[in-house]
Amino acid sequence: MSDGIADGPPALTHLEPHPALGNRLASAPGILCCLDFDGTLAPIVEDPADAELLPAARAALERLAGDPTVTVAVVSGRSLADLRERVDVADVVHAGNHGLELDEGSASTVDPEAVARRPAVEAAVARLRAELDGVPGCIVEDKGVTASVHYRRTPDEHVPTVREAAREAAAATDGLRLTEGKRVLELRPDVPGGKDRAVRRLREHHPDALPLFVGDDVTDEDAFRALPTEGVAVLVGDREDTAASIRVPAPDDAAAFLHWVADVRADADGPGAGT
Ligand SMILES: [Mg+2]
Incomplete structure (x- = not known):
């Protein structure tokens, strides 16, 4: 050190x-x-x-x-x-x-386990688009076997709403997990790695x-x-x-x-x- x-x-x-x-x-x-x-x-x-x-x-x-x-x-x-x-x-x-x-x-x-989770991703995307419609600067991106919720342009006061919606969507959908990057939340198939x-x-x-x-x-x-x-x-x-x-x-x-x-x-x- x-x-x-x-x-x-x-x-x-x-x-x-x-x-x-x-x-x-x-x-x-x-x-x-x-x-x-x-x-x-x-x-x-x-x-x-x-x-x-x-x-x-x-x-x-x-x-x-x-x-x-x-x-x-x-x-x-x-x-x-x-x-x-x-x-x-x-x-x-x-x-x-x-x-x-x-x-x-x-x-x-394409990872076969991820393909099997596609309907779950689709359901989560639909739910998040409905819930986050109107939140400024928030983009729900359907990436096929995963989904991203981008909030780089979302004012800080709306960020807790975005995070809560993503957490709830992941919890409500079998086979998906929530991960986090820089001003982006991701729903991914719950496969290791x-x-x-x-x-x-x-x-x-x-x-x-x-x-x-x-x-x-x-x-x-x-x-x-x-x-x-x-x-x-x-x-x-x-x-x-x-x-x-x-x-x-x-x-x-x-x-x-x-x-x-x-x-x-x-x-x-x-x-x-x-x-
Ligand atoms: Mg990078």
Whole structure:
């Protein structure tokens, strides 16, 4: 525990002082690069419908996805269809709805237990839309196998109403549970695991790759904890209570980090290394 500074991971403000991390990334036979979307590759915006991949992040994804030794996976709470449209980079794996939906290009799968809960999600969405109709700035989003209640634009005095309605809808509907992110409540199928489930499935398909996960929200902590000890967990932001081993301040810095990973790999597989 470093003196005077909270127990969070050290800030990765300059990448050069991390030669050990560089060596680990360079010497791995491959990299499984898992990335959250909102707050990580795209700045958080008032209306989630307006979120866009940062140009620097897009360029980094293209570089990494173009490296045959790197698998890039975007793991998000967004639906698979929404995520695909926003990312739109060739050869990127998409894991939507916190990994309940996985599209690896050659195969696209939806968790069967989640499919079975679809009627429950539908009932909860109908109930919440009726109850929260008229609450300013509140959006109830039907994401197929999950639902989100966004309240980023809701005035504070209405937030308890939103929270209570979501809690009651989850309690009244069999097979769903309530989870929370940044100004969003989510109703998800009551199956074990969140983004960690996606990370485990991806690791099964890429067992020799060094896994890396970059994310900003509390829902990313499940994924951080699912990494093996040699894995690299990167928190975007300043939360102190985290399982991440390093942190960057904001999505711009996350993009810079990804470019650095691409540089490290390019040097490692550079001329003479053979690909
Ligand atoms: Mg996020």
